[in-house]
Amino acid sequence: MKNQWLEKESKRWVEEEVIDSQQRKAILNLYPAKNNTSIFFTFAFMLFSLAVLTFLASNWTDIYPLIRTTLLLGFLIVFYYLGTRWIEDGKRLIGEVSYLIALLLFGFSIFLIGEMYHYHFNSIFAFLVWSFVALLLYLSYSSRWIWAAGVLIIVVGQMVNLFGLREFSWILFILFVLAYGLILYARNIRWMAIVYSIAFFIQILGLSAEKLSLVWVTFFLISLYFIGKLIGSTEVGKVLHSLAPVYMFLFVVFHVLFISGDFQFYEELNVVYFVVHIFLMSLIILYLYMKKEIFSIVQLVIFIPTFVIPEASDYVASVALFIFSVSHLMEGFKFKNQRHMNFGTATFLISTFVVYSKVAWGYLSQSLFFLVAGVILFVIGYLLNRQQKMYIEEGGERNDS
Template identity: 25%
Template sequence: MSRKFLDTESPGWVTDGLISEAQRQQLLARYPQQAPALGLLPILGSVLVGLSGLSVVAANWQGLPTALRLALLLASLMGSYAAGSYFLRRGNPDLGHGLIGLGLILFGASIILTSQLYQLVGYDASGLLAWVVAGVGLSYVYGSRLLVLLTVLIGAAVQTYCVESLGIFSYVTAWLIAGGLGYYWWRRPDVVGSYVLAAGLLWQAGLLIIVLHAKITWFFVPTMLIYAAGDWQPNRLGGRALQVPPLVAAYLFMFGLAIFGEADAYANVLRPPLLPYLGALGAVLALSVAGKRARGRLASLPDWLLLLPGFYLSGGLSLAVATLVVLYAHAGSVLTRANRDHDPEQLTIGAVLFVAATAVAYFKLTWGFMDKSLFFLIGGILLLGLSWYLRRRNAQVLAASPAVAQQAGTPAVIANEPGAPESTQHSSLLND
């Protein structure tokens, strides 16, 4: 709960008799006033001092003796780790983890500068792999979200270097990110870490497709494997967060297919061999369904609508209609699930997806042969009908609540009636 919210609203609660002044003081004591700016100042000061020192060293780097260069690299590295450990012991995790992260960055810089110092020509990524290993190890030791983020970025940078400069794919780097940080995520599935890890794994998968010169649709096999891992995660929020980047990638692909898929020129780019592709995707689908059933999440199965291989259809009107049907069906499934779970955030997302599908339908199917005013009329009627249906469903759920309570043997209590309990009256006031 926000301290600012308590400071603003709690006097009104006392005035309305919801809580006493003593209880208000207890709430304020439970959520003390914080000063984020005070915690931020040391971090900013350390960054500025560090940048100043790096600027001086960089300007005179070529003129420094070799021994002094190595001493500076080692001192900066050890100093960052020592300072980070000191602040962690003093109970300042933000600054401590920030300095540990700075040490991790300096470790990679030291590897690169040392190779340049001794004119070492790197034909492999063995030195940079040590950087990824250090990041994974530090993530486990300190359990820091910042270190996980840095390690994912370092893994992406190392893999990009391998692909662009060496023309190879480092399977060891990919395994360190997928296996090392994947196990870390399984044990600590926080939402932000799930987003970061999924995005990093998608980057690794995309680079693998580039190196193998495979059809780009093979990208969705490892992508949906990441999605299936989210189905098996016991933590619902962490699992769903891991699934968001794969779903975004699948939706953007289907959306692009709806817009640009009229011509059949994409056949050589998108169409892999039918049976191997469907077999691999079907195996991942079976794994996902098993996870959904085990965790009681079968309601999210319509997410797989975005993976229907419509690109095997010939280009033209048939493909445009098929992709639009998929987009509408997916938007409808999101709206239905949001209405059932009373989730306003998902309801907003579903409405946006519905409007996006309608916009594509307008520009692709109706621009040339349907009057624009007629199309807007039809679109408005659809949206109004959808709004009416959702409101009607909500009213039915609310009307059924007292009946369910009576069937369970508990009399329905109406708030603010003379016989209603005081707690119920307070709840009604809060809802109002």
């Protein structure tokens, strides 16, 4: 489409004597037409690869171990070689797909070869090697999809290790934080930061639930928030310090609805957690105060461990939810920021529904419960929407991003 537009416009420029025909030809040569048929070859290659892998899987037991090993290593080398050649020829998409298939085959080879020769790999060791090879592959060719594949391998490895062996690999986590984190910082791409934060949240949830205690989720998330603030001028920093409170908000909602009555949860609290958490909170408050980010200080209420009072934890957490949402609304209204208004409205409605569910579920019939809840949320939503429109009409900047 862009090439057609350029051809049409450049022809008009020649007619208007803005440029001559030779200049038009030189300009068109700078933007050669792209060959969109490469995507068909990519999918054909993927289907061919799946056909080969499916055939091997269905006939795996009938193949001699030495032949199996040769086939695995052979296909691995072939896919890597093809990926390299295609990328050198400028066929980036199909080349990256070939690299990803080679990486997938490498991981399968670790487990399958170990099973064939009755060598039982420690599962986390296999994932550690796999993710390290993904890192090396990225360093040889810096594809964002190879980086994402490495992050996925780490998350899957941690979950298998946690829920299968009840162990958490700190080595794998350090590899994730340092190696993959530094790559993320260097690339500074928004969607990569979102993927990274989700992977971080999944890992710390698993670690806290299986090895430490769910209370440690607050520490890890506020650490992520602080890191995001420290590098706030980058796209990665903006994503991290924006999403960390969102994850914490969801965790507090989960706490109010499902954990508040579980007193075994509170027995796991320890002094180390409080010392570390209070120190980190104090450091962040001091940092935000020096930057005069008053609303950000108020919004830290979502990171306060509201479960310190077991008998009233759900009420304290509910108050934290409302303070957090109202502070976002006030920040949006003050700075005429539509994005903060929308986020504050959404969190306020969720907070209202959570508190209402906690209070009214056991006292009203289900039909009446949903009817009253709908009326309450509709009224609140109407009032907030009207307030937003008033601020926008007064000169507020519409920022829906």
